[in-house]
Amino acid sequence: MxxxxxxxxxxxxxxxxxxxxxxxxxxxxxxxxxxxxxxxxxxxxxxxxxxxxxxxxxxxxxxxxxxxxxxxxxxxxxxxxxxxxxxxxxxxxxxxxxxxxxxxxxxxxxxxxxxxxxxxxxxxxxxxxxxxxxxxxxxxxxxxxxxxxxxxxxxxxxxxxxxxxxxxxxNPSAVLLFKARDRRPKDQQDFERALPNLPVIERAWLKNCLDALHPGNEWARAL
CATH class of the missing domain: 3.30.460 (Beta Polymerase; domain 2)
Structure with a gap:
Protein backbone atom coordinates (compact mmCIF):
# COMPACT_ATOMS: atom_id res chain seq x y z
CA MET A 1 0.00 0.00 0.00
CA ASN A 171 7.74 25.31 -6.01
CA PRO A 172 9.82 23.15 -3.61
CA SER A 173 8.95 25.38 -0.66
CA ALA A 174 5.27 24.52 -1.15
CA VAL A 175 6.04 20.82 -1.56
CA LEU A 176 7.94 20.88 1.73
CA LEU A 177 5.07 22.72 3.43
CA PHE A 178 2.80 19.78 2.58
CA LYS A 179 5.38 17.30 3.81
CA ALA A 180 6.18 19.11 7.07
CA ARG A 181 3.02 18.07 8.88
CA ASP A 182 3.67 14.31 8.88
CA ARG A 183 7.42 14.18 8.28
CA ARG A 184 7.60 10.56 7.23
CA PRO A 185 11.13 9.15 6.70
CA LYS A 186 11.00 9.92 2.97
CA ASP A 187 9.78 13.45 3.75
CA GLN A 188 12.70 14.00 6.11
CA GLN A 189 15.08 12.81 3.41
CA ASP A 190 13.44 15.13 0.90
CA PHE A 191 13.79 18.08 3.27
CA GLU A 192 17.44 17.41 4.04
CA ARG A 193 18.20 17.01 0.35
CA ALA A 194 16.41 20.20 -0.64
CA LEU A 195 17.51 22.50 2.18
CA PRO A 196 21.03 23.38 0.92
CA ASN A 197 19.70 24.64 -2.41
CA LEU A 198 16.48 26.28 -1.24
CA PRO A 199 16.67 30.04 -1.97
CA VAL A 200 16.72 32.38 1.02
CA ILE A 201 13.38 33.93 0.09
CA GLU A 202 11.76 30.49 -0.08
CA ARG A 203 13.29 29.46 3.24
CA ALA A 204 11.79 32.56 4.84
CA TRP A 205 8.36 31.93 3.33
CA LEU A 206 8.37 28.27 4.39
CA LYS A 207 9.48 29.15 7.92
CA ASN A 208 6.72 31.75 8.26
CA CYS A 209 4.14 29.20 7.11
CA LEU A 210 5.42 26.55 9.50
CA ASP A 211 5.50 28.96 12.44
CA ALA A 212 1.88 29.86 11.75
CA LEU A 213 0.50 26.41 10.92
CA HIS A 214 2.77 24.03 12.84
CA PRO A 215 4.35 25.90 15.78
CA GLY A 216 7.46 24.18 17.07
CA ASN A 217 8.00 22.20 13.87
CA GLU A 218 11.58 20.92 13.71
CA TRP A 219 11.99 22.00 10.11
CA ALA A 220 11.27 25.63 11.03
CA ARG A 221 14.23 25.57 13.40
CA ALA A 222 16.46 24.13 10.67
CA LEU A 223 15.42 26.91 8.29
Whole structure:
Protein backbone atom coordinates (compact mmCIF):
# COMPACT_ATOMS: atom_id res chain seq x y z
CA MET A 1 0.00 0.00 0.00
CA UNK A 2 1.16 3.55 -0.68
CA UNK A 3 3.12 4.88 2.25
CA UNK A 4 1.25 7.52 4.18
CA UNK A 5 -2.16 6.95 2.60
CA UNK A 6 -4.39 4.40 4.31
CA UNK A 7 -7.49 3.62 2.29
CA UNK A 8 -10.19 1.03 2.63
CA UNK A 9 -12.46 -0.47 0.01
CA UNK A 10 -16.18 0.18 0.08
CA UNK A 11 -17.64 -2.84 1.84
CA UNK A 12 -21.21 -2.82 0.52
CA UNK A 13 -23.29 -1.33 -2.29
CA UNK A 14 -24.43 2.17 -1.46
CA UNK A 15 -28.00 3.37 -1.48
CA UNK A 16 -29.57 4.59 -4.71
CA UNK A 17 -28.54 8.16 -5.40
CA UNK A 18 -25.09 7.84 -3.84
CA UNK A 19 -21.85 8.40 -5.71
CA UNK A 20 -21.56 4.79 -6.78
CA UNK A 21 -24.48 2.40 -6.40
CA UNK A 22 -22.56 -0.67 -7.49
CA UNK A 23 -19.25 -0.07 -5.74
CA UNK A 24 -18.31 -3.23 -3.82
CA UNK A 25 -15.12 -4.74 -2.54
CA UNK A 26 -14.72 -6.73 -5.74
CA UNK A 27 -15.13 -3.65 -7.94
CA UNK A 28 -12.32 -1.58 -6.41
CA UNK A 29 -8.89 -2.31 -7.94
CA UNK A 30 -6.03 -3.40 -5.74
CA UNK A 31 -4.88 -0.19 -4.07
CA UNK A 32 -1.28 -1.41 -4.02
CA UNK A 33 -1.19 -1.88 -7.81
CA UNK A 34 0.67 1.33 -8.65
CA UNK A 35 2.80 1.65 -11.77
CA UNK A 36 2.64 5.40 -12.16
CA UNK A 37 3.69 7.26 -15.26
CA UNK A 38 6.71 9.53 -15.06
CA UNK A 39 6.30 13.32 -15.38
CA UNK A 40 7.39 13.35 -19.03
CA UNK A 41 4.56 10.95 -19.93
CA UNK A 42 2.08 13.09 -18.02
CA UNK A 43 3.28 16.27 -19.74
CA UNK A 44 2.99 14.64 -23.15
CA UNK A 45 -0.60 13.63 -22.47
CA UNK A 46 -1.45 17.15 -21.33
CA UNK A 47 0.50 18.99 -24.02
CA UNK A 48 -2.65 20.35 -25.68
CA UNK A 49 -4.11 21.74 -22.45
CA UNK A 50 -3.22 25.32 -21.57
CA UNK A 51 -5.06 25.34 -18.23
CA UNK A 52 -3.11 25.48 -14.93
CA UNK A 53 -1.61 22.23 -13.65
CA UNK A 54 1.67 21.16 -12.10
CA UNK A 55 3.48 18.10 -10.77
CA UNK A 56 3.47 17.97 -6.96
CA UNK A 57 4.92 15.76 -4.23
CA UNK A 58 8.28 14.04 -4.40
CA UNK A 59 8.42 14.15 -8.17
CA UNK A 60 8.20 17.96 -8.07
CA UNK A 61 11.29 18.06 -5.89
CA UNK A 62 13.16 15.79 -8.28
CA UNK A 63 12.19 17.95 -11.25
CA UNK A 64 13.64 20.88 -9.32
CA UNK A 65 16.81 18.92 -8.55
CA UNK A 66 17.11 17.99 -12.22
CA UNK A 67 17.45 14.27 -11.47
CA UNK A 68 15.51 11.48 -9.83
CA UNK A 69 16.81 11.09 -6.27
CA UNK A 70 14.56 8.26 -5.03
CA UNK A 71 11.79 5.91 -6.04
CA UNK A 72 8.27 7.31 -6.30
CA UNK A 73 5.20 5.18 -5.67
CA UNK A 74 2.82 7.50 -7.50
CA UNK A 75 2.60 10.63 -9.65
CA UNK A 76 0.79 13.55 -8.02
CA UNK A 77 -0.29 16.65 -9.88
CA UNK A 78 -2.73 19.46 -9.17
CA UNK A 79 -5.48 21.14 -11.18
CA UNK A 80 -8.27 23.64 -10.50
CA UNK A 81 -11.72 22.22 -9.77
CA UNK A 82 -13.44 24.04 -12.60
CA UNK A 83 -11.10 22.31 -15.07
CA UNK A 84 -11.73 18.76 -13.86
CA UNK A 85 -13.76 17.60 -16.88
CA UNK A 86 -11.13 18.86 -19.33
CA UNK A 87 -8.37 16.93 -17.60
CA UNK A 88 -10.49 13.84 -17.23
CA UNK A 89 -11.08 13.80 -21.00
CA UNK A 90 -7.31 13.87 -21.51
CA UNK A 91 -7.18 10.52 -19.71
CA UNK A 92 -10.04 8.81 -21.53
CA UNK A 93 -8.22 5.47 -21.24
CA UNK A 94 -8.31 5.61 -17.42
CA UNK A 95 -11.07 4.87 -14.92
CA UNK A 96 -11.33 7.47 -12.17
CA UNK A 97 -11.86 6.88 -8.47
CA UNK A 98 -12.23 9.33 -5.61
CA UNK A 99 -9.81 9.00 -2.68
CA UNK A 100 -11.42 10.73 0.28
CA UNK A 101 -11.53 10.21 4.05
CA UNK A 102 -9.74 6.89 3.75
CA UNK A 103 -12.10 5.43 1.15
CA UNK A 104 -11.54 4.80 -2.57
CA UNK A 105 -14.77 4.93 -4.58
CA UNK A 106 -15.56 4.71 -8.28
CA UNK A 107 -16.41 7.98 -10.04
CA UNK A 108 -18.60 7.15 -13.05
CA UNK A 109 -17.81 8.98 -16.26
CA UNK A 110 -21.13 10.84 -16.18
CA UNK A 111 -20.70 12.15 -12.61
CA UNK A 112 -19.20 15.44 -11.50
CA UNK A 113 -16.72 15.19 -8.63
CA UNK A 114 -18.29 15.77 -5.20
CA UNK A 115 -17.44 19.21 -3.83
CA UNK A 116 -15.79 17.78 -0.71
CA UNK A 117 -13.43 15.49 -2.66
CA UNK A 118 -10.02 16.82 -3.71
CA UNK A 119 -8.13 13.68 -4.77
CA UNK A 120 -8.70 11.33 -7.70
CA UNK A 121 -6.82 8.22 -8.78
CA UNK A 122 -6.67 7.10 -12.39
CA UNK A 123 -6.70 3.34 -13.04
CA UNK A 124 -5.44 1.77 -16.28
CA UNK A 125 -7.76 -1.20 -16.70
CA UNK A 126 -5.76 -2.66 -19.60
CA UNK A 127 -2.51 -2.67 -17.60
CA UNK A 128 -4.29 -3.32 -14.29
CA UNK A 129 -2.50 -0.56 -12.40
CA UNK A 130 -2.92 2.98 -11.09
CA UNK A 131 -1.23 5.67 -13.21
CA UNK A 132 -1.97 9.10 -11.71
CA UNK A 133 -3.01 10.87 -8.52
CA UNK A 134 -4.87 14.02 -9.62
CA UNK A 135 -5.60 16.55 -6.89
CA UNK A 136 -7.75 19.66 -6.68
CA UNK A 137 -5.93 22.85 -5.68
CA UNK A 138 -8.19 25.62 -4.28
CA UNK A 139 -6.52 28.49 -6.10
CA UNK A 140 -7.28 30.53 -9.21
CA UNK A 141 -5.64 31.10 -12.57
CA UNK A 142 -3.64 33.92 -10.98
CA UNK A 143 -2.98 32.60 -7.49
CA UNK A 144 -1.82 29.31 -5.97
CA UNK A 145 -3.47 28.46 -2.62
CA UNK A 146 -2.40 25.95 0.03
CA UNK A 147 -4.97 23.16 0.12
CA UNK A 148 -4.96 22.77 3.90
CA UNK A 149 -5.25 26.52 4.54
CA UNK A 150 -6.38 28.39 1.39
CA UNK A 151 -5.72 31.79 2.98
CA UNK A 152 -2.02 31.03 2.44
CA UNK A 153 -1.57 32.01 -1.20
CA UNK A 154 1.00 33.40 -3.60
CA UNK A 155 1.02 34.39 -7.29
CA UNK A 156 0.91 31.31 -9.46
CA UNK A 157 3.86 32.63 -11.45
CA UNK A 158 5.99 32.30 -8.30
CA UNK A 159 4.68 28.92 -7.24
CA UNK A 160 4.73 26.97 -10.51
CA UNK A 161 8.18 26.42 -11.98
CA UNK A 162 9.17 24.67 -15.20
CA UNK A 163 11.89 22.28 -16.28
CA UNK A 164 14.05 22.89 -19.35
CA UNK A 165 11.61 20.75 -21.34
CA UNK A 166 8.64 22.74 -20.00
CA UNK A 167 7.17 20.37 -17.39
CA UNK A 168 5.39 22.49 -14.75
CA UNK A 169 6.06 21.61 -11.12
CA UNK A 170 5.22 23.05 -7.73
CA ASN A 171 7.74 25.31 -6.01
CA PRO A 172 9.82 23.15 -3.61
CA SER A 173 8.95 25.38 -0.66
CA ALA A 174 5.27 24.52 -1.15
CA VAL A 175 6.04 20.82 -1.56
CA LEU A 176 7.94 20.88 1.73
CA LEU A 177 5.07 22.72 3.43
CA PHE A 178 2.80 19.78 2.58
CA LYS A 179 5.38 17.30 3.81
CA ALA A 180 6.18 19.11 7.07
CA ARG A 181 3.02 18.07 8.88
CA ASP A 182 3.67 14.31 8.88
CA ARG A 183 7.42 14.18 8.28
CA ARG A 184 7.60 10.56 7.23
CA PRO A 185 11.13 9.15 6.70
CA LYS A 186 11.00 9.92 2.97
CA ASP A 187 9.78 13.45 3.75
CA GLN A 188 12.70 14.00 6.11
CA GLN A 189 15.08 12.81 3.41
CA ASP A 190 13.44 15.13 0.90
CA PHE A 191 13.79 18.08 3.27
CA GLU A 192 17.44 17.41 4.04
CA ARG A 193 18.20 17.01 0.35
CA ALA A 194 16.41 20.20 -0.64
CA LEU A 195 17.51 22.50 2.18
CA PRO A 196 21.03 23.38 0.92
CA ASN A 197 19.70 24.64 -2.41
CA LEU A 198 16.48 26.28 -1.24
CA PRO A 199 16.67 30.04 -1.97
CA VAL A 200 16.72 32.38 1.02
CA ILE A 201 13.38 33.93 0.09
CA GLU A 202 11.76 30.49 -0.08
CA ARG A 203 13.29 29.46 3.24
CA ALA A 204 11.79 32.56 4.84
CA TRP A 205 8.36 31.93 3.33
CA LEU A 206 8.37 28.27 4.39
CA LYS A 207 9.48 29.15 7.92
CA ASN A 208 6.72 31.75 8.26
CA CYS A 209 4.14 29.20 7.11
CA LEU A 210 5.42 26.55 9.50
CA ASP A 211 5.50 28.96 12.44
CA ALA A 212 1.88 29.86 11.75
CA LEU A 213 0.50 26.41 10.92
CA HIS A 214 2.77 24.03 12.84
CA PRO A 215 4.35 25.90 15.78
CA GLY A 216 7.46 24.18 17.07
CA ASN A 217 8.00 22.20 13.87
CA GLU A 218 11.58 20.92 13.71
CA TRP A 219 11.99 22.00 10.11
CA ALA A 220 11.27 25.63 11.03
CA ARG A 221 14.23 25.57 13.40
CA ALA A 222 16.46 24.13 10.67
CA LEU A 223 15.42 26.91 8.29
Missing amino acids: RAGYLVRKSEAPKQTGSLDTMNTQVDIPDQEAWDAWQPAELAQRLSDISLPWCVAGGWALDLWHGAQTREHSDLEFTILRENFSTFRRAFSDLEFYTAHAGVVTSLPADRDPPTEVMQFWGFDRAAECWRIDMMIEPGTNEFWAYKREPSFKRPRAEMVMRTADDIPYL
